[in-house]
Amino acid sequence: MPKPAPGLFWNPFLQIFLTVLLTAAAQILLKVGADYSAANNSVWSWLGLVELGSGWTWLGILAFLASFGGWLYALRFLPLGLAFALTNGTHIFVPIGSWLFLGEHISLLRASGILLIIAGILFLAQSVAKVEEKT
Amino acid sequence: MSLLAWLLVIVSQLALVAGQIFLKRAMSRREHGGEKARGWIGTLVIGIATMTVWFLLWLGVMHQVELSKLMPLEGISPLLIVLGAAVFLRERLNWRGWAGVGLTCFGVLLVSAS
Numbered sequence: 049m050p051k052p053a054p055g056l057f058w059n060p061f062l063q064i065f066l067t068v069l070l071t072a073a074a075q076i077l078l079k080v081g082a083d084y085s086a087a088n089n090s091v092w093s094w095l096g097l098v099e100l101g102s103g104w105t106w107l108g109i110l111a112f113l114a115s116f117g118g119w120l121y122a123l124r125f126l127p128l129g130l131a132f133a134l135t136n137g138t139h140i141f142v143p144i145g146s147w148l149f150l151g152e153h154i155s156l157l158r159a160s161g162i163l164l165i166i167a168g169i170l171f172l173a174q175s176v177a178k179v180e181e182k183t
Numbered sequence: 184m185s186l187l188a189w190l191l192v193i194v195s196q197l198a199l200v201a202g203q204i205f206l207k208r209a210m211s212r213r214e215h216g217g218e219k220a221r222g223w224i225g226t227l228v229i230g231i232a233t234m235t236v237w238f239l240l241w242l243g244v245m246h247q248v249e250l251s252k253l254m255p256l257e258g259i260s261p262l263l264i265v266l267g268a269a270v271f272l273r274e275r276l277n278w279r280g281w282a283g284v285g286l287t288c289f290g291v292l293l294v295s296a297s
Contacts, residue, residue, distance in 0.1 A: 082245050105242075112238070120206065120227075124214050127274045128207040129265035129284070136261055136287035139294050161293025168286030175279035 052125050060125040061173070063118040064134050070115035072141035074108045076149060081105030126176065133172050140165055188247050192256055195240035198233050199260055200267040205230030207272060258291035 052058050081104035122131050140162050146152040154162075209226035212219055244253060265284055268274040276284070 078242070078245070082242070120210055123207050123210040127268065128203060128272060129261075129268040129274050129276060130280055132203060132264040132268075133261045133280075133284045133287055136291055139258075139287075139291045143294060157296065158294050161290045161295075164290030164293060165287045166290075168283045168288075168290055170283075171279050171286060172283030175277055175283055 058121075060122040060131075061134075063122045064126075064131060065137070067115040067118040067122065068135055068137040069141060070111045070118070071135065071138045072145055074111035074115065075138065075142050076145050077104050077108030077111060079150075081108055130172055130176055134169060136165055137169055185247070188244060191240050191244045191247075192253075195237050195244060196256070196260060196263060198237035198240065200263050202230050202233035202237055203264055204267055204271050205233055207268070211272075253295075255292055255295045258288050258295060262288055 052060055056062060081102035084102040084104060119131075119135075126134075143152070143154055143158055143162065147154050205226055209223045209230055212223040212226065214220075261284055265274075265276065269276075
């Protein structure tokens with residue numbers, strides 16, 4: 049596997065973390081945008097084009113595009129399956145962001161799900177470390 | 184969920200897996216350099232086009248179905264990606280990797296079921 053440039057910012061794991069944060073922000077923005085256009089039920093609603101009328105949707109798209117840069121960078125160095133599983137971290141930050149910004153409640157079940165995802169991410173990180181030891 | 188919504192979900196998940204495999208292939212080729220690197224931009228464009236299809240379909244599904252019903256379906260996409268990467272990119276996971284994928288998928292299910 050190729051080696052990334054030195055420096056914390058060029059660490060592929062940090063880039064995945066940034067991708068996860070930006071994707072979570074994008075999801076929340078898209079949700080706000082979708083709520084704004086939910087009243088519209090034209091022929092095009094199944095394609096998601098109606099949502100493009102909301103500025104929130106465009107902010108969400110911007111966040112998605114920014115996250116895409118970090119994701120492509122990480123793909124240069126990490127296997128796809130592992131890297132994609134790491135992006136499940138989004139599901140940690142979407143509930144937390146929804147709680148902070150949309151006033152949604154975090155139930156006990158949801159909190160335990162978040163803990164499981166964190167545990168899973170620790171396993172994934174260890175798995176990558178083992179692969180790197182061998183090569 | 185209506186039949187159309189299910190169809191949209193299935194097509195969008197397929198587009199997601201295919202798009203990610205194209206992206207990974209493009210970035211790997213670019214990294215290898217030399218003869219193999221040629222044409223990586225073409226593969227990247229195909230990947231981005233496929234991801235755009237996924238994005239529009241996913242927005243459309245979000246418009247029709249409550250997010251809480253959709254999120255469990257999103258939980259299976261890492262599994263699909265791992266399987267797709269195993270078949271098309273010959274990626275192999277060690278047991279820690281599988282445990283990590285399983286735990287995160289189960290966690291996503293719990294987060295979205297509540």
